[in-house]
Amino acid sequence: MTLTPEDGIYPDCLRAADVLRAGGIVAFPTETVYGLGADAENAKAVERIFAVKDRPLSHPLIVHLGGASQLDDWATAAPDSARLLAERFWPGPLTLVLRRSGRVPLAVTGGLETVALRVPAHAVALSLLSTFGGGIAAPSANRFGAVSPTTASHVCEGLGSAVDYLLDGGPSRVGVESTIVDLTGAQPALLRPGGVTREELEQALGCTVLTDARCALPAPGRHPSHYAPQAKVLLVAQDEILTEARRLRAERHRVGLLLPSPFASAQASDTEHVVIVVPDSMVEYARRLYEFLWEFDRRGCDAIVASLPCEDGLGLAIADRLRRAAGRGHYKDAGASAKSQKTAL
Numbered sequence: 492m493t494l495t496p497e498d499g500i501y502p503d504c505l506r507a508a509d510v511l512r513a514g515g516i517v518a519f520p521t522e523t524v525y526g527l528g529a530d531a532e533n534a535k536a537v538e539r540i541f542a543v544k545d546r547p548l549s550h551p552l553i554v555h556l557g558g559a560s561q562l563d564d565w566a567t568a569a570p571d572s573a574r575l576l577a578e579r580f581w582p583g584p585l586t587l588v589l590r591r592s593g594r595v596p597l598a599v600t601g602g603l604e605t606v607a608l609r610v611p612a613h614a615v616a617l618s619l620l621s622t623f624g625g626g627i628a629a630p631s632a633n634r635f636g637a638v639s640p641t642t643a644s645h646v647c648e649g650l651g652s653a654v655d656y657l658l659d660g661g662p663s664r665v666g667v668e669s670t671i672v673d674l675t676g677a678q679p680a681l682l683r684p685g686g687v688t689r690e691e692l693e694q695a696l697g698c699t700v701l702t703d704a705r706c707a708l709p710a711p712g713r714h715p716s717h718y719a720p721q722a723k724v725l726l727v728a729q730d731e732i733l734t735e736a737r738r739l740r741a742e743r744h745r746v747g748l749l750l751p752s753p754f755a756s757a758q759a760s761d762t763e764h765v766v767i768v769v770p771d772s773m774v775e776y777a778r779r780l781y782e783f784l785w786e787f788d789r790r791g792c793d794a795i796v797a798s799l800p801c802e803d804g805l806g807l808a809i810a811d812r813l814r815r816a817a818g819r820g821h822y823k824d825a826g827a828s829a830k831s832q833k834t835a836l
């Protein structure tokens with residue numbers, strides 16, 4: 492694959508766009524995670540995405556656009572707040588939920604009258620979108636319920652030959668999915684925390700964003716057991732990670748640890764576990780979180796012990812994904828105790 496741009500167009504994107512036009516499905520890089528794309532206006536191609544992912548048809552997809560100027564082609568009656576956020580954050584890890592236009596097939600929205608739109612901030616994705624010209628409906632390129640891919644090899648591992656064409660754009664820079672904001676109600680509502688922080692949104696909008704909103708339909712990013720690796724994830728307090736890992740080890744589990752750096756030296760003499768030291772920077776942690784979960788699976792762990800980071804900035808999205816990996820509910824459900832997790836193994 493020759494991913495070198497000529498005038499901003501990557502040669503492989505020409506082929507990938509042809510695959511989309513022929514009704515095929517293309518895995519492509521974005522700054523958040525890899526997407527599995529189809530022509531958003533081809534209901535048959537969109538249905539294939541659901542089949543390949545093993546995803547229920549009622550779970551809506553995000554339509555990816557090449558630029559904010561296309562917003563009114565895909566949404567109707569977009570409020571000023573949509574334009575403001577699009578101008579501020581697109582291209583970028585923000586998805587806007589708006590009323591759908593007639594251009595959006597119900598196959599994409601799972602029957603909803605709303606549509607989720609985003610312009611990804613990745614040169615290869617933007618090259619594909621501009622070459623293709625239309626909207627690309629794309630969920631993350633993983634099987635339903637599994638960990639999202641942040642590299643092309645994750646996509647191969649998870650979906651293999653089920654994909655017609657794979658564009659390799661290197662590791663994803665943001666590493667967690669886009670933030671989803673619903674702008675169809677009286678007040679903006681955060682449906683999924685992600686690469687754009689709640690603080691950034693509120694600052695741009697000049698108002699608070701609802702954080703306890705629910706989707707009209709069950710949706711995968713809001714499913715309690717979404718983003719789960721093969722191994723069971725247990726969430727405990729930071730200073731209990733090593734004790735918990737030793738307890739599980741004594742029960743003959745192969746244990747992976749996501750260890751905050753202050754505790755890293757304490758385990759230097761403890762070589763029985765697979766240890767990944769969590770980056771101190773939240774940007775770096777978000778970027779690598781899914782890579783870490785893939786790594787534990789690859790190294791044969793059947794249990795992962797971790798703790799939640801502070802939930803401001805990107806910490807909110809990281810904590811949300813860790814909770815879902817542990818099979819817990821919505822990110823507001825902060826209270827579930829470590830004990831109930833322990834009995835799960």
Ligand code: TXA
Nearest residue numbers: 523525526551552605606607630631668669710711712
């Ligand atoms: O970063 C991302 O958003 C990645 C990349 C590939 O763009 N995509 C992604 O797609 O995470 P997916 O399908 O894994 O998650 C899409 C989320 C789902 O949780 C779904 O609920 C929500 O978008 N969604 C889509 N359409 C919606 C709608 N009309 N109303 C509410 N939520 C919607």
Ligand code: MG
Nearest residue numbers: 630631639711
């Ligand atoms: Mg997904």
